[in-house]
Each structure stands twice: as C-alpha cells, then as structure tokens.
Amino acid sequence: MSRDVPRDARAPHFVRSFERGLAVIRAFDAEHPARTLSEVARACDLTRAAARRLLLTLADLGYVHSDGRRFRLTPRVLELGYAYLSGLDLPHLAQPHLAQLAELAGESAALYLLDGDAVVPVAAARPRRVMAATIAVGARLPACGTAAGRLLLAGEPPSDCVLLDGDPEAGVSTMAAPVRDRSGRVVAGAVLAMHSGRTSAGAARRDLLPHLLAAVARIEADLRITDPAPDAPLGTVTRR
Template identity: 35%
Template sequence: MRQSEANMSGAEDRDFVASLEKGLSVIEAFDASRPRLTLSDVAKLTGITRAAARRYLKTLTKLNYADFDGRYFSLSPRILRLGYSYLSSSSLPARVQPFLERISEQTGESSSAAILDGDDIVYIARSATQRIMSVSLGVGTRLPAYCTSLGRAILAYQPDDVLDAYLRRVRLDPRTPKTITKKPELRAALETVRSEGCAVIDEELELGLRSIAVPLIQENGTVRIALNIGTQAARVPAAEMQKRFLPPLQEATETLRRIL
C-alpha cells in the first residue's frame, strides 16, 4: 500500500510543471498597488532569480501579455483573456448576477459576490449603484479576506484546520485605525459571524465604508461564496446594517443555495 502511494506521489510530481507555476507567480506579482514593476521587483516578489524573471517577462511581452517601456514591465489588456476563460466557462457569475441586481434595486446600494482565493477574496460578480470606495471595484478585484465582510463571511465557515492555518500565516495590516490587527480578536470576530450568520464591517477596510455579507451555505455545509451590500458610513448607521440589509441578502442566498 505504501509503495503504491509512493508511486502515485511520484507520478503526480512528474506531472507538475514547475515552470508554469513560476510563470503564473510572475503574473500574480502585478496588482492594483504594483501595476508597474522592474525586473528586480519581479525577482524579489516571486523569489526567482533575475535571469529566470527576465525569461518569463520577455516571454509574456513577446506574447503580448505584458508591456515593457525600457525599465518597467506592466500587464497588457490581453491578460484579461485568462480571467475571461474562467468567467466564460463557469455559470456561477451568470447565475449570481440577477440576484445582485435585484438586491441593488431593493436597497439602492451596491452589492457583490466573491469567492476565497488563497488569503484574498476575488469579486466574481457585482451590481454597482454608485462608487463607495476610493479603489474601483469590479469583477476580478482582489482584497484581503480578513478585513472585508465577504472574506469574513467565508472564513467563518471554513474547517478548523483550514482556519487555523490561515490565522497562522496571515498578516493583519491596519487598513484603517479601526482594522482588527490582533489574531485572537479576528478569531472572536469570525465566531460572531458564525453565530449571527452575517459579517458586518465598520470602516475596517476603508474609512467611510460599511458593509454586510452573508455566506452561501451549500447543502453539505461548505461555503465557497458570499454576497454583500456596501454603503457609505455617513448614510447608514452601523446599528441599522442588519435590520436594513440582512433580509434581502438572506433571501438571495437561500434561493441560490437550491440552484447552484
């Protein structure tokens, strides 16, 4: 039995393409806060050598997935093809979108859906009635899970071992003076989310922004997606978030749970 497992593990190792992993890490080095990077920047962020980083960046440039101005590299619009491949092959965003639009119609507020990807949430669908953040949100936007309502709504329902591993490795940077930056406090906040069935964020991600999210709990008890409503803090008091926005979110997730 052990020999069989070893053979299987060896086969899986042979099937793993390390160069593809490194190439993807080069792409992921770019984000909203780092849209332009030098060769040295990429090597440092990915942990690969400058020579390897050069090869991957030159390849991406030759294939028109990246641009180079003589000093800085940046991703080109062609990179959107990679994200579109997921969106076009998945029915999840298309199924969720009408529910988000209905929530926005009912509340007059922006609503979103996101999944957990590593330690971040990634927006997969959105219905925006107005801009409520300094950073523009859209499909594909990534944000830290720990200080977002969508992230906490998903994290709170992860298995204990998964959550423990997350809390060990995550770095809780203060996005605002109100951000929870102590891990015991974050764990307590996640326990509250689980007991109340929703996550409310009061200006922890960005000053002036409040949001509430609910998990979409599958029949088997797992959670991979959450829906939220975001609003301006000056317009809706924190004490009213659940009363005003929880019913439409719960209605949407209850219906989606039966069809996804």
C-alpha cells in the same frame, strides 16, 4: 511568492519555470500596476536574468508591455480569468439578484467565493447612484480581513449569521450573508459594500439587512432547482 508550492511538496511532473512565469504575473497588482525589472526580480525571488527572460516571454505572448524601463500587464491577461468565470453558472445565476439588491439597497452588491486564504468577487452590481463602492470582479482579497472571507472561513455558521466589518478599501464597510446550496453547504457569500460615513452599523442592520437576506433567499431558491456536478469546482451548478 507566498503562494509558491514548497519545494518538498512538488510532484515529479512539477514545472518550475511555469510556476515562475505565474509568479511574475502575480507580481503586478493594484498597488504595483507597473514594475521595473529589478522590482519584479525581488518580488518573485528571481535573478535579474531569469526575471528578464520571463518578462520578455510574456511580452512576446502579449501579456506584458514595457515602455523601456517599466513593465505592465496588458488586457490580454483577462483571458486567463475569463476562462474560469465563463464556466461558472452560479455567478450568472446570481447576477440579476445582485442587480436587484443593489437598486433596492442603494449600495454595491457582490457574490464572493473562497479561494485558499483569499476571497474573490465573481459577480457584482452597482446601483444607479453615482457615489457607490466599486467592487472589482476577479480581485483577490485577504479572507481574514473581509466580512465575506470571515463568513466563508467559518465553514458552517448559523443560517442568520451576518457580519458587518471593515473592508480593506478605506471608508467602506461590508455586510455579508452565506449562500447555501440545496444540501445546506455554504458555497458563496453575498455582500453589500457601503460607504462607512453614509450608513451606520445599526442603520445597515435595520434597513439593508432585509434586502440582503431576501436576495440570498432568491439565489438559494434558484440553486434548489439545480444539482451540483459530482466533481465540479466550488460554485459550479448544472441544470436538471
């Protein structure tokens, strides 16, 4: 798997079998919700015997289900991500502002964090309109292929830097703006996701950009009354 730790970079405490188990879980995604034993083995560069042991172990633990030929993840894997999300204050702080943004703009809104070479939406809101883009909280997207990712990879863009770019989901465009903490550090990207055929780039900048920037200002205002914990993960804030 692309995110495996290189062999020469592994510390003495490194548990190879645990890495393989995580690789098996990551082998399932939106494009491959179900896989056969052989497919999992190929995706994870494992022998069929090793892949079978790992899949059966995950099944015993309740993380994988099999119909006899194909394997699927179960809802229990959500526990793994929820433990992280439940410890973050920033998504909870931003949620009401995202909900207000979604209603004012009539488009889906989200807050993204950078995770290595990917971005992950940690909070999202949809307007009441039926035809709105779907943003899956917790989904990993390639940073270089999204507006939020390019924004966060840029490090310290100008305060008015907003990008309009194609999203990996066909027919959807995203507009992103940086969210900064009280020290000016970019900690997240606020995003509006729009159906490309409904809103042109010019109209989005004219009509939707003010709503996006206003939402960012509200989120940053809340962040200014908080102090980041000394060694907290990106996006974690601690109230005074």
